[in-house]
Amino acid sequence: MGKDNYIIHTLVPKDTAYIVDVEKEVKTILEKPLSTNTLKSMINKDEKIEIIVSDTTRSWIKSDKFRIHFVGGEFEKDWLKGYNYIRSIYSESIQSEEDIIIAPAGGYPKDINLYQTIKTMDDALYGGKENEVLILLSECLDGLSGGEFLDWFKYRTLEGMENALKDNFTVSGYAAYKTVYTAKYRKVVLISSLDDELVGNFNMIPCHDLDGAIRIAYNLCNYEESKITLMPYGENTLPISL
Secondary structure (H helix, E strand, O other), X not given: OOOOOEEEEEOOOOOOOOOOOHXXXXXXXXXXXXXXXXXXXXXXXXOOEEEEOOOOEEEEEOOOOOEEEEEEOOHXXXXXXXXXXXXXXXXXXXXXXXXXXXXXXXXXXXXXXXXXXXXXXXXXXXXXXXXXXXXXXXXXXXXXXXXXXXXXXXXXXXXXXXXXXXXXXXHHHXXXXXXXXXHHHOEEEXXXXXXXXXXXXXXOEEEOOHHHHHHHHXXXXXXXXXXXXXXXXXXXXXXXXX
């Protein structure tokens, strides 16, 4: 691949088989006052408890659709509890920001289009440094997405898009902003089924296989010993620099 020396650091979420006993937690929470809001539960087809949440409750779902944690009560205090719990599972501490990050978007449907890929792209930003190489694997069978997401690219500069977001924030607009931001501050090699010219229009480097992408990354890095971070669950892993 052009270089024999490299260091690989693999980041994976603490996505354990441990599942919280949701029913027990719900019963405990129901014994505490939830202001004037109501809390309801129902049994789904698989006889697993689903929670219908009010404004003061939040629940989190694993990729296998099991709910893994539930909090309720005073909004800010209990939201923070839930945040800290999720951070303990899906964040990984890193000692240094590497030269190359390899991050798959998670397969179908998480890589169905570029819009869905933003989740992985955003996570990967925190594992590297400015001008690092980000190898992003996302098939994008349905292309870019459509509607509002594409409308945001009418802004010709990152600053113009940011100002528009401050005036009228939307999730689609934020996803478009992160796309432009990542392409500006990282060297993105996108492995996808998208047309090469289209990928180039987003200031990304098109590629169609991982081996070729790594060759490109090595050439872009220009380092004698490249440090690589592998994020096999890129969409669910948040690197945090120590």
